[in-house]
Amino acid sequence: MSRTPASTAAPDAGTPAGVLTAGVAARNPAWIQLLGLCPLLAVSSSAVTALALALASAGVLVGSNVTISMLRRLIPDFARLPAFVLIVATFTTCAVLLMEAYAFELYLRIALFVQIIVTNCMILGRAEAFASRRPVWPSLLDALGTAAGFALALVSLGLVREAVGRGTVFADMDMLFGPGAAGWTMTLPGDWPGLLIATLPPGAFIIAGLLLGLGNAAVRARRRNAGP
Template sequence: MSVDYRKITLDGLWHNNPALVQLLGLCPLLAVTASVVNALGLGLASTIVLVCSNLTVSIFRKLVPETVRLPIFVMIIASFVTAIELLMQAFTYELYLILGIFIPLIVTNCAIMGRADAFAVKNPVRASVVDGLMMGIGFSVVLVLLGGMRELLGTGALFANMHLLFGEAARSWQLVIFDDYRGFLFAILPPGAFVGLGLMIALKNVIDARLEEKRKASAPKPEDAPPSKRVRVTG
């Protein structure tokens, strides 16, 4: 069975993006995206779990009985989430405290369970890994864009506290875009997350609609086809 890796990539990044199209994993997405570092931390953790769970499910897909498939998937995902949680406690403890309950809640992220059940259990290892990676990157990009938008509007700066994820060398990464900025509290509160995500979904729909219009406009019309390829209808 041939695998279309281009389709897998485009689905994960755009056409079937977990956050913008499937609307999965919205609880952590809306809760932790008040800043770029929070969004990036959760995005990396979710991507690693997606890749590892897809890989494991694909390897053992022929050995898992149908009757206990979902409980086994949950156990696999929970194992990787626990490993990520312990690694964050060891190396990025302050960020782990900020993200709080949303790291363990990756276990219940429907995007991860959905990819395991809809794709990894039916496809070979390589395709499953690529699918998990692309879905994770697509989810992470939305997280980071939303986090950047909310952080910029809320504080007038970007990339604050990046040392929580990348170490002391990243303290100087903060960019102050607006000096003497009073702040826009709404942007970093939960309602701001809903509005920001809604705007991103609306923008994607507008782009998709324009691309579809261009595709239809550039498609060859029946009257433009050579005479030999035209279909003649006789009554």
């Protein structure tokens, strides 16, 4: 089957380390490409729900990227998008079933947003732009980097929203890591009563916008310091 060659622009065409780190920083799916924002905003009301969605998304992304890369010569070009969606949907359904079986309380809170991982354009985008044109090893690195970048965005937003909204950090981690994690909760000093709006949908937009602005300012400052 004929495939057009992938873009040779850095960092995709670079070293394994370049492929891995591109998804975290230069091509971060959430903060740079603004992909997958629906679950990002909806589920990041606390660190535990954000981390759970990040893990589920990572599993689906790694599984689908590797599978698509392995089958890239077998998947017919005229049906590649249905084939990609089929593979992504299979991994998403597996993630949903595993979550309902082994993390039921979390499943009850975020099941809907785990199910819509299948429509996350970040995953389909990596399948089409990278995994369908590259061997398994770079595709795995690409998936790991992209998943880490998405997790970084989700968890940072979840931590800030939880801290501002409830005055705690890492609360309810036992839902994800078992009873031993019940004591991981940290309470902010000074009896912060919590700002409810931070945990509600408007708060998600406001805090995500502020974090995005901070990130952009940091990138600009770094470029200025680097000079012409």
